[in-house]
Structures are given as C-alpha cells and as structure tokens.
Amino acid sequence: MKPTIDVQRPIIKTELPGPKAKEVIEADRRYVTPSYPRPDYKLVAEKGYGVWIEDVDGNIFLDCNAGVAVCSTGHCHPEIVQAISEQASRLIHMCGTDFYYRHMPELGKKLNEICPIEGETKTHFANSGAEAIETALKLAMYHTRRQKFISFFGSFHGRTLGALSLTSSKKAQRLGFMRQALDVIHVPYPYCYRCPFNKGKSNGKCCLGTIEWIENRIFNTTTPPEEVAGIVLEVVQGEGGYIPAPVEFVREIRRICDEYGILMIVDEVQSGMGRTGKMFALEHYGVKADIVCIAKGIGSGLPIGACVAKSEIMSWHKGAHASTFGGNPVCIAAALKTIELLENGLIENAREVGNYLKEGLEKLKDKYDCIGDVRGLGLMLGVEFVESKSTMKPNPALRDKVETACFERGLIILGCGTNSIRWSPPLIITKENVDVALEIFDDAIAASI
Numbered sequence: 401m402k403p404t405i406d407v408q409r410p411i412i413k414t415e416l417p418g419p420k421a422k423e424v425i426e427a428d429r430r431y432v433t434p435s436y437p438r439p440d441y442k443l444v445a446e447k448g449y450g451v452w453i454e455d456v457d458g459n460i461f462l463d464c465n466a467g468v469a470v471c472s473t474g475h476c477h478p479e480i481v482q483a484i485s486e487q488a489s490r491l492i493h494m495c496g497t498d499f500y501y502r503h504m505p506e507l508g509k510k511l512n513e514i515c516p517i518e519g520e521t522k523t524h525f526a527n528s529g530a531e532a533i534e535t536a537l538k539l540a541m542y543h544t545r546r547q548k549f550i551s552f553f554g555s556f557h558g559r560t561l562g563a564l565s566l567t568s569s570k571k572a573q574r575l576g577f578m579r580q581a582l583d584v585i586h587v588p589y590p591y592c593y594r595c596p597f598n599k600g601k602s603n604g605k606c607c608l609g610t611i612e613w614i615e616n617r618i619f620n621t622t623t624p625p626e627e628v629a630g631i632v633l634e635v636v637q638g639e640g641g642y643i644p645a646p647v648e649f650v651r652e653i654r655r656i657c658d659e660y661g662i663l664m665i666v667d668e669v670q671s672g673m674g675r676t677g678k679m680f681a682l683e684h685y686g687v688k689a690d691i692v693c694i695a696k697g698i699g700s701g702l703p704i705g706a707c708v709a710k711s712e713i714m715s716w717h718k719g720a721h722a723s724t725f726g727g728n729p730v731c732i733a734a735a736l737k738t739i740e741l742l743e744n745g746l747i748e749n750a751r752e753v754g755n756y757l758k759e760g761l762e763k764l765k766d767k768y769d770c771i772g773d774v775r776g777l778g779l780m781l782g783v784e785f786v787e788s789k790s791t792m793k794p795n796p797a798l799r800d801k802v803e804t805a806c807f808e809r810g811l812i813i814l815g816c817g818t819n820s821i822r823w824s825p826p827l828i829i830t831k832e833n834v835d836v837a838l839e840i841f842d843d844a845i846a847a848s849i
C-alpha cells in the first residue's frame with residue numbers, strides 16, 4: 401500500500417487507541433484467545449508501507465519493530481508485493497510433500513549457498529520458527545540416536561511442545577504446561593552485563609563459566625555427553641533481551657560439539673536474514689553450525705520456516721518429517737525476493753544504519769542513569785533499563801512506561817527480556833528515520849523517569 405502523503409514523522413491525530421481501534425480491541429477481547437503476549441499499549445494496524453504503519457484511525461507510526469523482526473524489507477515492499485502477486489496468479493499450493501515444484505529446490509539451493517554450514521546442505525520447509533526448531537530436534541535425535549538437549553536460560557525457541565522444552569525466557573510461557581516434553585537441560589547464557597557466574601568479562605573476555613559448567617558439571621552428572629543429541633543456541637539471544645554471546649563462548653560451544661559428537665543447532669529465527677549486518681549472526685563468530693533454523697525475516701511477512709542441515713545429517717527415511725503448507729510456492733517466492741533484496745543492499749544498510757542507531761543509543765546511555773546497557777549487532781539492538789547504573793537493578797516498570805510513551809508519540813518499539821527494549825526495525829530504515837526515532841525515544845524516557 402503506497403502512502404498517500406510523503407511521511408517524514410509520525411502523525412498522531414486521535415487519542416490512542418482511537419475510536420475504531422477500540423472497536424477492534426473489544427471484538428478481539430471477545431473472540432480471540434487471550435494468550436497472546438501483547439504489550440501494555442495497543443496498536444491496531446491497518447496499512448503498512450516501508451517503515452510506516454497506519455492504524456485504523458489514520459494515525460501513522462514509525463515502526464522500529466517490524467512485526468517482531470519479520471518485515472525485513474519493510475512493510476509491503478513493492479518488489480515483494482509483485483513477487484507474491486505474480487506467484488499467486490500462477491500456483492498457490494500443490495503440497496510439496498507429495499508433489500514437486502521448482503520453488504523448493506530453488507530456495508534450498510540458495511540456502512545451501514548462504515547458510516553458515518560447512519559443505520552441502522539440505523532444507524526442510526516449515527511455516528514458522530517453532531516448526532523449524534521441531535524439525536531440528538527430530539532430525540538431531542534421528543541422526544545421533546540420542547535424546548537429550550542442552551539449551552540456555554533466557555532462550556526462546558517457540559511454543560510447540562518440543563520447542564517449549566527448550567524455551568526458558570519467561571515463566572508465562574511454561575506455566576500450566578507441566579513437565580517438559582523433551583529431556584532438555586538448561587544452562588546459563590553468557591550474559592556478560594549480568595554474568596551468571598558473577599565474574600563478568602576480564603580482559604574484555606567472557607569468563608566461560610557456562611563452558612566449565614557444561615563440561616565439568618552436567619556432563620559428569622545428569623547429562624552424559626554420549627546422550628546429548630544437540631546444543632541449541634541463539635548466538636544473539638532474542639526474546640531473552642537482545643544479548644549477543646561473546647565470540648570465545650560460541651567457539652567453545654563448537655569445540656564441545658566436535659569433541660563429543662553433539663550437533664550444534666543455531667537458532668537464527670530472529671537474528672538471521674541480514675538483521676545483524678551479516679546474512680546470519682553466526683557469521684560474526686567465524687564458526688559453522690550443523691543445523692540452522694530460520695523463519696521470521698526470510699519471508700518479509702509471509703509464513704515460512706526452514707531447517708537447513710548438512711546433507712549427511714538430513715538423510716532420514718521417506719515419511720520421517722513433512723508439512724502440508726511448509727515451503728508453499730507463494731511464501732518461497734517472497735523468500736527468494738527477500739534474499740535478493742538483502743543481498744542487494746539491505747544487509748549493508750543494516751550494518752551502516754545499525755551502527756548509527758547504536759551510536760545514538762549509546763549517547764542516550766550517557767545521558768540517562770536509567771540505561772544500564774546498550775548492546776547488539778546491526779539492527780538487532782537492545783537497551784536495558786535499570787534503577788541506576790550503580791545498582792544495575794532491573795527496572796521493568798520503567799521499561800514498560802517508556803514503551804508506552806514511545807507509542808503515544810508515534811514510535812513502535814517492543815520490550816524483550818525482563819527490562820530491555822529491542823530495536824528491530826525494517827532493514828530499509830534510513831539515518832533520517834533513526835534521527836526521528838531517537839528524538840522520540842529520548843523524549844519518552846525524559847517523560848517516564
């Protein structure tokens with residue numbers, strides 16, 4: 401949908417939520433599940449174009465969340481719309497699990513080229529991040545004939561029962577679902593700002609307490625390495641707080657996997673597809689994975705997930721795993737066009753504008769005692785709110801207040817972790833947009849403290 405005016409700044413012309421928005425919210429309350437984890441503020445979207453979202457009352461917001469890191473190419477990018485429309489007029493569905501069409505091998509070939517995995521790969525197509533993770537879990541169990549997994553506190557890998565066994569970013573995701581479906585042991589994530597081992601970084605390096613914990617404690621007690629199928633890792637933890645793992649840590653995880661025959665499963669659902677200024681976040685680490693899970697940003701808003709694995713690992717029997725809709729031709733057309741746009745400038749833009757945004761956020765950190773940490777890569781940046789820099793006490797209430805104050809001023813951002821705000825704008829965002837966003841963020845913080 402093209403804007404009818406040349407938008408430079410948000411335009412808020414009604415109270416929020418406006419009258420039409422209120423009607424939608426009321427109908428939603430009545431007919432839609434209450435389980436969605438929506439923030440305190442209420443946005444009712446109607447149209448999207450580029451970095452702008454228009455609500456049902458005609459208010460225009462600057463979107464620095466991109467539908468939770470999904471609309472990588474911006475809202476309704478004209479080339480994505482064209483690719484989807486052309487494909488929709490030719491073939492919408494034919495069930496790739498039973499028949500063939502060119503789109504699956506085309507995207508599989510492209511993923512073989514770009515995924516940070518050594519050697520040839522094969523891809524299983526799904527419809528979401530959680531499904532891509534389910535595929536990885538099944539595949540790892542099948543290939544290794546082992547049943548246990550290691551994942552990290554603060555991680556988010558989805559809400560289906562297998563993925564939920566890995567997920568540990570919030571109590572609400574687990575409460576009511578009793579025991580884990582899978583045998584997963586959780587270990588501390590290397591969150592150096594709040595080092596789980598109270599050591600922090602010395603000489604600028606991670607204390608590697610988790611590595612020690614895995615090798616010397618859990619491998620010798622509850623979880624013998626011979627029984628571990630995979631270690632599932634977000635190299636930049638997403639829902640947990642936008643926390644990049646230190647390079648030395650990720651390399652040690654690779655070493656452990658090699659030493660004990662464990663598969664390294666990297667969840668790039670949120671961090672992948674150019675968001676960090678490289679196609680995949682793992683590329684910042686000089687390490688290769690055995691299995692990579694992708695979703696969100698790959699389809700520019702269409703539902704597609706992919707589990708990419710070394711060919712020799714993805715060698716299971718016919719019927720072992722499949723999905724009716726997974727790898728639908730329309731979604732793949734969107735994905736191929738998305739990758740083309742990423743390679744032709746958007747990854748570069750994420751790097752450049754991401755650095756610019758980070759510099760601006762760091763200035764705000766110097767200005768406000770309530771910002772404890774600014775971190776991240778490319779356009780995947782986290783800002784952590786604290787009571788003060790000296791106490792470092794998490795301040796979730798202030799984070800929520802700032803989030804709402806931004807919304808009232810026409811800026812869409814979303815929390816992550818207990819007390820952080822994530823910046824995950826569309827990768828088309830410009831420095832001019834960032835100037836506007838930072839000005840609003842600054843004003844919202846000033847009004848909230």
Ligand SMILES: Cc1ncc(COP(=O)(O)O)c(C=O)c1O
Binds near residue numbers: 528558634639
């Ligand atoms: C890292 C990561 N993995 C998996 C998922 C699950 O993806 P979906 O919601 O598409 O199932 C998410 C969603 O936020 C995610 O951030």
